[in-house]
Amino acid sequence: MDASADSTNAAVTFDLWQTLVFEADGTATSMVRRDARSKQMVRRLSQLGAGLEISVVRDAFNALSSEITAGHDHGFDAPYEDWISILVDRLAPGLAEQIDSTEIAHIGKLVDQTFLDTPPKLLDGTRELLSELRNRGLKIGLISNTGLTSPQTYETWFARHEILEGFDFLAFSNGQSVAKPDAAIFEITLSNLGVNAKRSLHVGDNMHTDVAGAAAVGMSTVWVRGGTNSPVETTIKPNYTVDSAIELPAIVDDWLVSSGG
Numbered sequence: 001m002d003a004s005a006d007s008t009n010a011a012v013t014f015d016l017w018q019t020l021v022f023e024a025d026g027t028a029t030s031m032v033r034r035d036a037r038s039k040q041m042v043r044r045l046s047q048l049g050a051g052l053e054i055s056v057v058r059d060a061f062n063a064l065s066s067e068i069t070a071g072h073d074h075g076f077d078a079p080y081e082d083w084i085s086i087l088v089d090r091l092a093p094g095l096a097e098q099i100d101s102t103e104i105a106h107i108g109k110l111v112d113q114t115f116l117d118t119p120p121k122l123l124d125g126t127r128e129l130l131s132e133l134r135n136r137g138l139k140i141g142l143i144s145n146t147g148l149t150s151p152q153t154y155e156t157w158f159a160r161h162e163i164l165e166g167f168d169f170l171a172f173s174n175g176q177s178v179a180k181p182d183a184a185i186f187e188i189t190l191s192n193l194g195v196n197a198k199r200s201l202h203v204g205d206n207m208h209t210d211v212a213g214a215a216a217v218g219m220s221t222v223w224v225r226g227g228t229n230s231p232v233e234t235t236i237k238p239n240y241t242v243d244s245a246i247e248l249p250a251i252v253d254d255w256l257v258s259s260g261g
Contacts, residue, residue, distance in 0.1 A: 010259075011168075011195040012133055012252060013214075015180075015204030016144035016154075019224050019245055021120045034061060036114040037148075041091070044107055048099065050092035060091050061148070068147035073208060073232050075182030077173035080150040084108040112153040122161050125246050130166030132249050136256075139193040141169045143185055143202070145209060151175035169193050180206075181213025190217075201255050203245055212236040220255055222248065 014020055023030050038058040045052055064087050071077060085104050089096040096104070133140055146154070151172040158164040169192040173179035176188055190197055197218035204210025205224040212234040214221050223238035224245055240251045 008137060009139075009195055010137075010199040010256065011139035011141060011190070011193045011201070012248070013141040013143050013186075013189055013193075013200060013202045013219075014245070015202075015206065015210050015224075016142060016146070017120075018205040019203060019210075020123050020126050022123065023120050030118060030120065033114050033118040034058060036118055037061065037111045040110040040114060041087075041107070044110055045088070045092055045095070048092075048095060048103075050095055052091060057091060060087060064090070065148060069145075072145040072147075072173065072179040073181075075179050075184075077145070077147065077179040078177055080148075080174045081105060081108050083147055083174065084111065108150060111148065112150050115149045115153055116157060119157055122163070123245060127161065127163050127166065129246060129248060130163060133252065134166065136249075136252065138252070139168045139195055140166060141171065141189045141193050142167050143171045143180060143189050143204075145173045145179045147174055180204075180209035181216065183213070183217045186214055186217045186219065190219075199259065201239075201252065203248060207236070207238075208232040208234050211238045220259060222251055 035058070038054050038061055041057045042052055042054050064083065068077070068083065081101070081104050084107055085096045088104065088107065130140060144154075151170065151174065154172060155164055155170065169189055171185055171189045173185060176185055178184045180186070186197070186202070190200055200219045201222060202210060202214035202219045203222040203224065204214070205226070207223060211221045211223050215236050221238045222240040222242060225241055225243050240255070242248065242251060
C-alpha cells in the first residue's frame with residue numbers, strides 16, 4: 001500500500017447481489033428456492049384453512065418479487081414481514097387480518113429457511129477481501145436491496161461463511177424501508193460508519209441503483225461489470241470499473257491517494 005494513501009476515517013461499502021453473492025446456476029433467481037418456498041407456503045396456508053395449488057402460489061411469489069424489484073429502482077421498500085403479510089392477503093384474501101403478527105412472523109421464518117437450505121454462492125475470496133480492506137484501516141459497510149429474505153437470515157448466512165464480522169454496518173432495504181438509489185439508505189450507512197461521503201467508495205453492479213445512487217450523495221464508485229441491467233437509464237459514469245470485486249484492493253489503494261488521503 002502506498003505510504004501516502006491515508007485510510008483514516010475512510011470506508012468501502014458493498015452491494016450484495018451480483019457483487020458478492022451469485023446464484024449457483026448463474027441466474028438472478030433460484031428456481032429450486034422458489035419452488036421450496038412455494039411448497040412451504042402451500043403447506044402452511046393449508047393448515048390455516050386455505051387450500052391452494054402450488055402454481056398459484058409460485059405465480060404470486062414471482063409477481064411480488066417483480067413488484068419489489070421495480071420498487072427498488074425508485075427507492076422503495078417495506079419491512080420483510082409486511083411483504084409476507086401482503087403475499088398472504090393476496091393468496092387468501094382476509095386471512096392476514098385474521099391471523100396475528102406471530103403467525104406472519106412464523107410464515108416469514110418458513111420462507112427464510114428455504115434461503116438457508118438452498119443458498120446462493122458467495123464470491124470466492126470474499127472473506128480474504130474483507131480482511132485485506134480492514135487491514136488497511138477502512139470501515140466496511142453493506143448496502144443491499146432485498147425483499148423476500150429477511151436481514152436476520154442474511155446475517156445468519158454471513159455468520160456461517162465467517163464474513164459477518166467483516167462488516168461494520170449492514171443496511172438491507174427491507175430493514176431500513178428504503179432502497180438504493182434513494183439517498184437515505186446511503187446516508188444511514190455512512191452515518192453509522194461515521195464516515196463522510198467524500199471519503200467513501202461504493203462497489204456494485206447496477207449502474208442506476210449503485211453507481212448513480214452513490215454518486216448522488218458524493219461517494220466515489222466502482223462498477224462491477226456484467227451484473228444486473230436496470231430498466232432505468234443513467235448517464236453517470238463510475239470512477240472505476242472491474243470484472244470482479246476481488247480486484248478491489250488495487251483500486252482502493254489508487255482511490256485513497258487520488259481522493260486526497
